[in-house]
Amino acid sequence: MNQRPGNQLFDAYFTARDMREVFCDQGRVQAMLDFEAALARAEARVGLIPQTAVASIEAACRAEHYDFAALGEAIATAGNSAIPLVKALGKQIAKNNAEAERYVHLGATSQDVMDTGLVLQLRRALELIEADLAQLGETLATQAWRYVAMPLAGRTWLQHATPVTLGMKIAGWLGAVTRSRQRLLELKPRLLVLQFGGASGTLAALGEQAMPIAEALAAELQLTLPDQPWHTQRDRLVEFGAVLGLIAGSLGKLGRDISLLMQTEAGEVFEPSAPGKGGSSTMPHKRNPVGAAVLIGAATRVPGLLSTLFSAMPQEHERSLGLWHAEWETLPEICCLVSGSLQQALLVADGLEVDADRMTRNLDLTQGLVLAEAVSIVLAQRVGRDTAHHLLEQCCKRAVAEQRHLRAVLGDEPQVTAELSGAELDRLLDPAHYLGQAHTWVERAVAEHFALIA
DSSP states (O other), rough: OOOOOOOOTHHHHSOHHHHHHHHHHHHHHHHHHHHHHHHHHHHHHHTTOOOGGHHHHHHOOOOOGOOOOHHHHHHHSSSHHHHHHHHHHHHHHHOOOOOHHHHTTTTOOOOHHHHHHHHHHHHHHHHHHHHHHHHHHHHHHHHHHHTTTTEEEEETTTTTEEEEEEEEEHHHHHHHHHHHHHHHHHHHHHHHHHOOTTTTOGGGGGGGGGGHHHHHHHHHTTOOOOOOOTTOOOHHHEEEEEHHHHHHHHHHHHHHHHHHSTTTTTOOEEOOOTTTTOOSSOOTTTOOOOHHHHHHHHHHHHHHHHHHHHHHHHHOSSSSSHHHHTTTHHHHHHHHHHHHHHHHHHHHHHHHEEEEHHHHHHEEEEEGGHHHHHHHHHHHHOOOOHHHHHHHHHHHHHHHHHHHHHHHHHOOOOHHHHSHHHHHHHHTTTTTGGOTTTTHHHHHHHHHHHHHOO
């Protein structure tokens, strides 16, 4: 591959290989050449150019014919990638068919080539992201059912709250994935559209044949013909970027939860282990959440890139100066970051290691305090809410001060034992009996996932 040197040390960590291939120099150039080849076929179909010119144009529309380093140098003078590429394409065609060279790029403008080329790349990127999201959803659905009834401490403000289940937590991650998949389905018709407007968006250079050529070009590329060219209306691209930002954020939430559950003090859920994974250069005992780091890193980086896309929306008149340029590397980088995050999420979700015993022990770290609400709710129905709340609050304080289990303190409190039997207290202080609708939430999240598949 004739590709300029780049920063490749971190690619395997932060970017999926398939996605990097979509947006490497060869991928970018080939997408623009695909536009030029399709334009020639469309114009020949309508009769604007001779059919005999098409084969020569198509033969030259192969990225391996071009020197990317030379194109990069030329872009610094030309101001965009299409101008030097079209010149190089013309020279390549002229080597074999000087007649055909005159029909290259007829009626199009540089932004038509670059924007449609980008859309072709985004179509492939979207396929990769959708496939990974679907696989991730399937894995999370399986894991949510597997751990649907496994209690662990709920945490609010990073402190132990009432019990939840691991399945419920995973179902929360699954729901976010499902909603992102729905968003991608909804935006796809708006995103996968042709850009073809010529110099100022009117296609005046093609005269009466403009619309037939535009329709034929859209058909050749299997894109939708939009209501009008969108040279300076960038909402389609920004919408896609925004959904990718939501995906990055949702995966970051997954990564944050996993990393917190992996903390030494928690030690409840872990990324899958592998030789050399998560080690330290100096501490042999370390098991670092290296996958979660990618999820959190992408969730941190993508919003800044997304702000560039939003900032670049107020583009001037019919062609932008600088704002369009600000997009060129931004949206591809977002795609790459999200792809890397998805790859790591797939590895983490599929190989979750769960320490159920540690979850049970952690639930009892506060010696029953996490279930004070359960006792208070039942007691309130017998002695009144304020009385019950005050009574449980005092018992909790006493349990902490005396370093005793709440069950023992409650068993010594006459106002409690007058209303609740020992068996009732044992049941109320069992986490498995205070999980509320956790099972229902898992059931609903999994059902929503499968409904999207159907």
